[in-house]
Every structure is written in C-alpha cells, then in structure tokens.
Amino acid sequence: MTLRVTFLGTSGAVPTTRRAPSAIMVNREGERFLFDCGEGTQRQMMRFATGFDVDHLLLSHLHGDHVLGIPGLVQTWDFQDREAPLAIHAPPGSRRSLENLIGAMDHNTGFPVRIHEVTPGTVAIDAEEYEIRTFETEHRTTSIGYALVENDRPGRFMREKAEEELGIPPGPAYGRLHEGESVELEDGRIIDSDRVVGPPRPGRSLVYTGDTRPVEATVEVADEPDLLIHDATFDDSEAGRARSTGHATAREAGELAARAGAKRLAMTHISSRYAGNPVSHEREADAAFDGESFVAEDGQTVDVPFPDKE
Structure with missing residues (x-):
C-alpha cells in the first residue's frame, strides 16, 4: 500500500548545483501526482526513476521556479505519443497564463490538457479512497496548498x-x-x-504548502498529517526577508508543524544562500517541533506508513 514522496527539486527561486527548482512526485498505489514543475523537472524524473506516468499536475502558484518545467515536460510526453489527458490544477486566474506558457513554442499537443482553476477550501480531486483538498496560503501572488487525505480504513478483523x-x-x-x-x-x-470488526483506522495524509508564510489554514486542512512539506526558505537570521518575500523560516515551519500535530516535517524551497548543508534549519526546526524534521534533498524518497502500523 504505497504512499511515497520523491523530492525532485528542493531549491528556492534560484537553482544550485545541489538543488533543482521546486517539484515533488507523490506515488499513491501507482497513481502519480506531480506537485509543481520547476525548470528541469523531466530530467529529475529520469534521474530519480519516478516514471513519467502522471495524470495530475498540481501547481501551488505561477512563479517561474514552480512552472517553467511544464513546456518541456509536455513536449516530451507528446514525443512519447501520450494519449491520456493531463489535468493541471492551479490557483484561480491561472488559466490564460498556463495556456500561454504551454503554447509558447507554438506546439500543439496530441493529447488533451485540461486546466482546472481550483479555489482554496475546496476539493481538487475527489477519488474513491482519498481526496486532495486545497487551502489558502500567503505568498506574493495568488497561491494555494494541497493536502492528500485518505479515507478511514475498515477496522481490524477479529x-x-x-x-x-x-x-x-x-x-x-x-x-x-x-x-x-x-x-x-x-x-x-x-x-x-x-x-468482529474493530473501530475504523485512519488513512494516511500529507500536506504540501508551496511557497507561503505560516498560515492557520495549513493546520486546519488535515488532522495531524503524517507528513507536512513546508516552505523553509530562510533561517532565523533572515526572518525579516522571509516576511517581506512571503516565505517562512525553518523555525516558523517547525512551530506550525507542532500546532498541526504533524508526525514529520520536511523543509523545502531552501534559498541558494545556504549552499552547504543547512544545519541551522534543522537546529531551529528541532527547537520548535518534537517530531521528526529534516531538510529535504533532491532525490530523497520518503515513504508514508499507515498511522497504526506496528
């Protein structure tokens, strides 16, 4: 029963030799979701062997470091004779910009590309065993976060x-x-x-904020998420810059993870100024959050187990 997260790109606005721009692949039972698609995402997909079989692309906002990988990836799918439709979920008001981005090279795809503008506080994908909820985030442009929340499972059979x-x-x-x-x-x-059947058992959940200041909607969108993937662009020394640019610090991410009751915190969108190992991020998050926290690295894979797994 797979729920696996692969971090394809964990850099802030500017890529580094160590980190590519934002992109995260989530594999749930063989169904793949791509959250954001920064420049070079398709190469990262090949490099880290996630596969290209993606039906849903979910965008947090339209800044370049989160969307510039879309035209190349769409063309590659076309070269591979893709026929299945691609659903792109994006914040309100995104349709025209995305249509222009995909059509910038005057390339007409041979498969349907359907753009869905999704409003915060709604359900972007309503499936039989899970849903992907949206929530409002706070950045310098219209932005949203996403929460994949599985349904409860039947209790144990006695x-x-x-x-x-x-x-x-x-x-x-x-x-x-x-x-x-x-x-x-x-x-x-x-x-x-x-x-002969015990009480229902909770499913798994993960929350992805994209670029954002700490907001209460992140706490409210899922009940004690198993994995919170949160913006941690800066450390405390740049707290003022975090506020002015619509980002969060590692300490703020840790504080929010604690309020949300998250099991684990993955910090991402790390500014290029932290070229080496961002040890200050881990230290500051650990001071605010008792659960497991880590700075995500390109290529890192995290499995999300069921909450009641022994």
Missing part, C-alpha cells in the same frame, strides 16, 4: 473471535463482515459486522 467464539466458518462471510455487512449463518443467526 478472526479468532469470529471463528472460535461465534462459530463463523472461514469463507466469503469474513470478507463481507470486514466490509461492514451483516451475514446470516446456516443456523439462522444474524451476525453484525461490529461484533
């Missing part, structure tokens, strides 16, 4: 109780009970699901 205490023979009845149905046994007894 096989020993079913077989030994209630005398339910193994077979199709077990599956029906686990799915919440009642079953009638050969002796006429009706067994309700809740007699």
Whole structure:
C-alpha cells in the first residue's frame, strides 16, 4: 500500500548545483501526482526513476521556479505519443497564463490538457479512497496548498473471535463482515459486522504548502498529517526577508508543524544562500517541533506508513 514522496527539486527561486527548482512526485498505489514543475523537472524524473506516468499536475502558484518545467515536460510526453489527458490544477486566474506558457513554442499537443482553476477550501480531486483538498496560503501572488487525505480504513478483523467464539466458518462471510455487512449463518443467526470488526483506522495524509508564510489554514486542512512539506526558505537570521518575500523560516515551519500535530516535517524551497548543508534549519526546526524534521534533498524518497502500523 504505497504512499511515497520523491523530492525532485528542493531549491528556492534560484537553482544550485545541489538543488533543482521546486517539484515533488507523490506515488499513491501507482497513481502519480506531480506537485509543481520547476525548470528541469523531466530530467529529475529520469534521474530519480519516478516514471513519467502522471495524470495530475498540481501547481501551488505561477512563479517561474514552480512552472517553467511544464513546456518541456509536455513536449516530451507528446514525443512519447501520450494519449491520456493531463489535468493541471492551479490557483484561480491561472488559466490564460498556463495556456500561454504551454503554447509558447507554438506546439500543439496530441493529447488533451485540461486546466482546472481550483479555489482554496475546496476539493481538487475527489477519488474513491482519498481526496486532495486545497487551502489558502500567503505568498506574493495568488497561491494555494494541497493536502492528500485518505479515507478511514475498515477496522481490524477479529478472526479468532469470529471463528472460535461465534462459530463463523472461514469463507466469503469474513470478507463481507470486514466490509461492514451483516451475514446470516446456516443456523439462522444474524451476525453484525461490529461484533468482529474493530473501530475504523485512519488513512494516511500529507500536506504540501508551496511557497507561503505560516498560515492557520495549513493546520486546519488535515488532522495531524503524517507528513507536512513546508516552505523553509530562510533561517532565523533572515526572518525579516522571509516576511517581506512571503516565505517562512525553518523555525516558523517547525512551530506550525507542532500546532498541526504533524508526525514529520520536511523543509523545502531552501534559498541558494545556504549552499552547504543547512544545519541551522534543522537546529531551529528541532527547537520548535518534537517530531521528526529534516531538510529535504533532491532525490530523497520518503515513504508514508499507515498511522497504526506496528
């Protein structure tokens, strides 16, 4: 039951030899979502072997370091004879700019590209087992964040109780009970699901803010997310610049992760001024957040387990 995050680009506005511009691949059960698409994203996808099979591109905002990889990636998909439609989800008012960006090289794609402007506080993708919610962020332009939140799963099936205490023979009845149905046994007894199935178990969740100041909407969009991916462009020494440019510091990201009850914090969009290992980011986040925190690196892969995994 895969939920895997691959950081394709973790730099701030300017790429470095170590970090590419913003792009994050999320693989859920083989379904891939690309969050932002900075310059060179398609090369990063090849370099880190994420695959190109993406149906949904979700953009936090339209600054160049988050979208300039789109034209090249779209053309590559065309060269590969892609036929499946591509859905691009973006903040309100983005459609015309994205159409111009994709058409800048006068290249007509052989597959449908559908642009969906999504409003903060709504659901961008409503699937059977999960949804991707949007929330308002605070940057120097219209921007949004995204939260992938899975549905609750059925509780654990108590096989020993079913077989030994209630005398339910193994077979199709077990599956029906686990799915919440009642079953009638050969002796006429009706067994309700809740007699052999424990309480629902939470699914997994991850939150991606894109570029933003710390905002309460990040706390509210998901209940204790398993992974929070938050802007941490600067450390405390540049707190004033973070405020003026619509970004966050590592300490602010840690404080917000603590308020949100996040299990883990991944800090990204690291300014090029921190060319070496940004140890100050980790130290400042750790001072504010008791959970696991780390500065994401290009190519780093993080698996998100179920909350109740033993």
